[in-house]
Amino acid sequence: MRSSTAVRRTEQWFVRQGAPTMIEGYGFLTHVLPRMLPVLAFITVGSLAWLVPLRAAGAGRWVLLGVIVVVMVAAWALLSVFVRRLPTFSRRTTFLLVGVYAAMPLAVPLLQLVIDDTITAPGEELFGLVGFAVFFGVAFVATMVFTTYGLAGLVRAAIRFTLHDLRNSVYLLGRALPPMLFVTLFLFFTGELWQAMNQLSWQRVSLVVLLFAAITVLAAAARLRDEIGRVEQDLRPEVLALACKGTPLAGVEVAEPLQPKRLTGRQLRNLLVMLATRQLVQAAVIGLALFAFFVLLGLIVVTPAVAEQWIGAPPVMSPVLGLPAAMLRNATLFAAFGSMYLSVTSMSDNEHRRQFFASVLERVERTLAVRAVYLDVRKQVRD
Structure with a gap:
């Protein structure tokens, strides 16, 4: 039991040293994706700020933005504590997490159309949808690279x-x-x-x-x-x-x-x-x-x-x-x-x-x- 604990803590030590690839069996589903969760949650919750200025006005808009920022920081902090233990997810859980993140670039603009009373040109809506999807894709790839090679620790x-x-x-x-x-x-x-x-x-x-x-x-x-x-x-x-x-x-x-x-x-x-x-x-x-x-x-x-x-x-x-x-x-x-x-x-x-x-x-x-x-x-x- 002591040896098993030492092995797990050593894997955490590799992560802190910026050398996570030294973990035996290091892979995307087993090690990279779980440690990406804080950043992915931060981006997912932050995407809701897209909706705030559309209906809210005055002081209410800033209150909603403040709530979103607080939730973003709280999600980052809580998940950061969680992933320090290097959790492992099943394949079903992995697909669910990736699916939720991938659905946000489509869900947020659709939600915008539901709650927004203003009429915008179809070209502008398509441009905003494509830009939103590109941002989520670039953020996912950048987070994956940073997490794979432990750039935060470095x-x-x-x-x-x-x-x-x-x-x-x-x-x-x-x-x-x-x-x-x-x-x-x-x-x-x-x-x-x-x-x-x-x-x-x-x-x-x-x-x-x-x-x-x-x-x-x-x-x-x-x-x-x-x-x-x-x-x-x-x-x-x-x-x-x-x-x-x-x-x-x-x-x-x-x-x-x-x-x-x-x-x-x-x-x-x-x-x-x-x-x-x-x-x-x-x-x-x-x-x-x-x-x-x-x-x-x-x-x-x-x-x-x-x-x-x-x-x-x-x-x-x-x-x-x-x-x-x-x-x-x-x-x-x-x-x-x-x-x-x-x-x-x-x-x-x-x-x-x-x-x-x-x-x-x-x-x-x-x-x-x-x-x-x-x-x-x-x-x-x-x-």
């Missing part, structure tokens, strides 16, 4: 390591910023670039930033896959005992070394996401620091008269900070480029990889060691 872990990443980022900036500035510093003071940034919209600047982010993700995926391949699974008893400290398997005695278990494609992707999340958090921290650096540099060097001379007209001022918009867009552009450059550097340089990936790789090694003990205990329970 985000929480990334937040916990933010201060650690900040210290590492300062070290990385001190090592890599000088050579990067040698390439980008003169471009920052290019008049043609200031003219382009003065006219370029923030939407297009955002697309450029997303392009740099995509390059960072692709580089991280290629490099981190090699890092996962280098992770050594040392499964000696003393190593396993040290890895299991602070987990539900603490105190489990392993008499002899265990053999590493082959990882599935889904498990490898989960570990890849675990490493990439930390890499992206570090890139975001570096990007913010570079943005502040370039804004400060622009304030010191580029006076309003110089900016007007480069642009050829009075610069457009940002309504948020009261600074030239071209300066902020330039800083954003170079921060995104510098963040990409430093992220790739940290993965390609051996010293940087040891400095910034050591703790992350240790976490992966610990997860694999705990998984080995978990599989061994689980086998003993079943036998």
